[in-house]
Amino acid sequence: MKIKKNIAISDSGFIFNPSTGDSFSVNPIGLEIIKQLKEEKTSDDIKKHILKLYAIDEATVEKDFYDFLKMLEANKLSAENEKAN
Amino acid sequence: MAKLQYERPLIQKLNTGTMNKFGTRTEYRPHTEIDGAKVEDLMKEFGSPLFVISEKTIRDKYNDANRAFKTRYPRVQFAWSYKTNYIAAVCNVYHQLGSWSEVVSGFEYNKALKSGVPGSKIIFNGPDKTVEELKLAIENSSLIHIDHLDELYTIIELTSEIKKRPKVAIRVNMDTGIYPMWDRFGFNYENGQAWDAINKIVLTDKMDLVGLHCHIGTFMLAPSAYGVAAAKLSELALAIRKKYGKTIQYLDMGGGFASKNTLKGSFLSGVDTTPPIDDYAEAITTSILNAGFLEEELPTLYLETGRALIDEAGYLLGTVISNKRLSDGRKATIMDFGVNILFTAFWYDHKITPAQEFSHYTENSVMYGPLCMNIDVVRENVTLPPMKKGDHVVVHTVGAYNMTQWMQFISLRPAVVMVDLQGKAHLIRKRETLSNIDASEEMPGYLKEFKL
Numbered sequence: 001m002k003i004k005k006n007i008a009i010s011d012s013g014f015i016f017n018p019s020t021g022d023s024f025s026v027n028p029i030g031l032e033i034i035k036q037l038k039e040e041k042t043s044d045d046i047k048k049h050i051l052k053l054y055a056i057d058e059a060t061v062e063k064d065f066y067d068f069l070k071m072l073e074a075n076k077l078s079a080e081n082e083k084a085n
Numbered sequence: 086m087a088k089l090q091y092e093r094p095l096i097q098k099l100n101t102g103t104m105n106k107f108g109t110r111t112e113y114r115p116h117t118e119i120d121g122a123k124v125e126d127l128m129k130e131f132g133s134p135l136f137v138i139s140e141k142t143i144r145d146k147y148n149d150a151n152r153a154f155k156t157r158y159p160r161v162q163f164a165w166s167y168k169t170n171y172i173a174a175v176c177n178v179y180h181q182l183g184s185w186s187e188v189v190s191g192f193e194y195n196k197a198l199k200s201g202v203p204g205s206k207i208i209f210n211g212p213d214k215t216v217e218e219l220k221l222a223i224e225n226s227s228l229i230h231i232d233h234l235d236e237l238y239t240i241i242e243l244t245s246e247i248k249k250r251p252k253v254a255i256r257v258n259m260d261t262g263i264y265p266m267w268d269r270f271g272f273n274y275e276n277g278q279a280w281d282a283i284n285k286i287v288l289t290d291k292m293d294l295v296g297l298h299c300h301i302g303t304f305m306l307a308p309s310a311y312g313v314a315a316a317k318l319s320e321l322a323l324a325i326r327k328k329y330g331k332t333i334q335y336l337d338m339g340g341g342f343a344s345k346n347t348l349k350g351s352f353l354s355g356v357d358t359t360p361p362i363d364d365y366a367e368a369i370t371t372s373i374l375n376a377g378f379l380e381e382e383l384p385t386l387y388l389e390t391g392r393a394l395i396d397e398a399g400y401l402l403g404t405v406i407s408n409k410r411l412s413d414g415r416k417a418t419i420m421d422f423g424v425n426i427l428f429t430a431f432w433y434d435h436k437i438t439p440a441q442e443f444s445h446y447t448e449n450s451v452m453y454g455p456l457c458m459n460i461d462v463v464r465e466n467v468t469l470p471p472m473k474k475g476d477h478v479v480v481h482t483v484g485a486y487n488m489t490q491w492m493q494f495i496s497l498r499p500a501v502v503m504v505d506l507q508g509k510a511h512l513i514r515k516r517e518t519l520s521n522i523d524a525s526e527e528m529p530g531y532l533k534e535f536k537l
Contacts, residue, residue: 015096023099025448027471058089060473067410068094074414076278077097 001070002079005015015078024075030053033068043069093471095446109221116438116479119400121508124440126401128477132516133420134403136488136501140178142398144506150394153366158373160385164208166340167193168389169485170399173222174409174503174513176200179394187340187389191218195225199321200221206386208337210256210298212236212270219243223251224314229300230254230337237282244291253339254296255282259317261301261310270300273318283321287329294331294386299323304348304392304432306380306477308360311338319376337387343430344396346482347434355433355482362393399435399484401427405476406455416450422480423454423461424431428490429483430454430463437463442475443470456495493517 008016015032025027026034029050034045043065050061072078108154119123120139128135138271148162154161162189165179171193176186180267186197189211197207212232214222219236220243220294223230225393231237231253240251256271259277275344299316301310314357322333347355373386403422411417413517424430437452447468463480472478497517502510 025097025099025446027092027095027444029092029152030096032095053089054091055088060091064093064473067408071096071414072409075096 001037001043001072002040003034003072004077005080007034007038007077010070011040013079017047017075024077030068033065034072037072064085089471090442091448092444093473094489095448097446097470098446111335116437116440116481117478120504120506122504122510124477124479125334127510128404129463130439131179131500131502131512132475134401134420134499136425136426136483136499136514137400137402137510138172138175138484138501139223139398139400140503140505140514143175143178143395146394147179147184150366150390151182151387152361153361153363154386154388157366157370158386160383161388161392162335163340163387163388164206164337166211166389166391169340170395170488171196172488172501172514173200174511175395175488175493178381178503182252185382189457191215194218194222199224206318208389210300210389216243220247221246223247226252227516228252228254228295228296230256231282232256233288234282234285237285241285241289241291251292253292253337254294254298255279255286255288256298256300257318257321259299259314261309261313261317263301263302263305263307265368267300267302270464271298274321278375279321283325287325287331294325295333296335296337296384297333297385298337298339300389303341304343305341306343306358308364308368311365311399312372312510314338314370315372318375319373319378319384323377326382333384333386335387336373337389340388340390341394342390342393344392344482345477346396346435346486349432349434355434373384395430395483395484395485399482399487401480401483401487403478403480405472405474405478408450408472411451416448417453418450418469419453419455419461422499423456423463423495425461426456426487426491427454427455427463427480427483428492433482434464434467436481437467437469438481439470439472440477442481443472446470479492488514493522497522 004016013026015026033046047061047065101204119137120141121181134150157196164185165176167186167188185206186202186210188194188197194209207229210230219240229251232531258268258271260266272282286292288476299314299318319338325333326330343359345355345359401422402419406419409417447470449466449468452464452467453515454463498515501514503513506509
């Protein structure tokens with residue numbers, strides 16, 4: 001999944017979507033994932049990156065990562081949403 | 086390099102606009118110990134879910150209530166409401182503090198006797214007392230609180246075979262200005278039923294009318310209603326004195342004082358809305374003291390408060406089974422405890438806190454129990470840190486009614502431990518086992534075997 005290009009991301013976890021005016025707050029690990037998505041990393045790379053940084057097992061990362069992607073989509077932050085619009 | 090502590094990735098939409106002027110309630114401060122006993126250690130030793138009782142809180146709450154009433158009124162006697170929590174160790178803490186027993190069934194009556202409570206210090210309430218139970222209560226000089234005329238006539242009949250005068254009170258129901266009025270128990274004050282019962286008791290001269298009892302409701306947030314009830318009971322006691330020359334020895338104001346739980350639908354939390362015990366004490370004692378009793382005839386004030394004394398002493402520790410996403414995008418958390426053991430989740434929005442450290446990020450979630458039933462909802466909406474499978478939570482203020490109204494449904498009931506004043510945990514009720522359930526079942530011979 002790719003994230004919309006025009007999304008503004010602050011280092012403190014504040015996300016702004018200029019096309020809808022919506023703003024969001026993410027926790028540090030959520031921010032990490034969004035930054036990686038913005039750099040167009042693949043899902044596998046992102047999961048590996050998370051596993052390297054955090055003390056957690058692969059199954060949990062897998063589960064939480066895909067749930068987070070669903071939430072990005074639901075909040076209209078994915079590039080797929082952009083196409084649909 | 087040491088790895089960072091993991092937390093589930095979260096995204097929360099920021100909404101602007103009107104909101105609760107007090108802000109949203111968020112419970113992210115972890116509750117890691119109960120009176121010095123570590124939550125993690127308790128769960129490791131006794132399993133999950135687990136009920137934990139704080140002996141210190143029981144004693145503190147009792148001493149506070151005792152002070153509130155005894156500093157306002159000369160004769161006060163508490164009787165522990167068994168139905169609120171009748172685990173023997175819990176009852177014994179109250180008995181050590183000086184509480185008598187207040188029971189509402191033969192089962193509870195025998196439980197109190199078994200714990201060593203003298204029969205004369207047991208108040209026997211409730212509409213269902215069998216002939217055998219009434220006989221036992223009469224023999225033991227227990228205080229029998231008569232609920233209906235059938236019970237009264239049964240006692241009159243029993244006095245012909247038992248050569249002992251029963252000690253009785255009648256339960257009186259009345260309009261105290263609150264809704265709903267509990268008129269299904271006892272005899273009504275306003276329409277004269279109470280007087281019918283009193284006249285019958287006094288004129289048959291087979292038993293001693295020693296007290297008057299009322300119990301106006303449950304989770305009563307208006308202490309003034311108790312003031313009205315105490316005034317009406319006092320008026321009745323004085324009228325009996327005037328009419329028959331008999332002194333009523335005690336007025337039993339029952340229970341129903343609210344705990345610090347938050348009722349469902351309540352705008353403010355229970356911590357902010359529940360009156361202090363002093364407000365109830367002030368309303369009740371002022372009414373009795375101003376009623377016009379002679380000093381030497383002031384009735385003893387009996388109190389059967391249960392919830393207000395035990396609720397905050399109870400905790401339920403539980404574990405996250407899973408997180409899932411509902412069809413509308415809401416987060417759902419499934420716990421290993423549900424309404425089967427947390428019956429009060431039907432009435433309250435229980436305070437739930439994590440049992441381990443998290444960051445300050447939170448999310449809204451529906452909290453479900455593990456039962457295969459749609460009604461198994463612990464909290465319809467709770468704001469908690471992003472918990473993952475295996476994380477622990479502490480449910481607060483669960484000491485009242487859960488350990489008596491819990492159901493053995495689908496799974497077995499958990500253990501209960503009491504943390505003593507030194508922070509040591511004692512097992513006071515074992516986790517149920519399959520053999521506990523099997524022990525009560527019988528198998529007809531022709532059903533013993535089958536082939537599949």
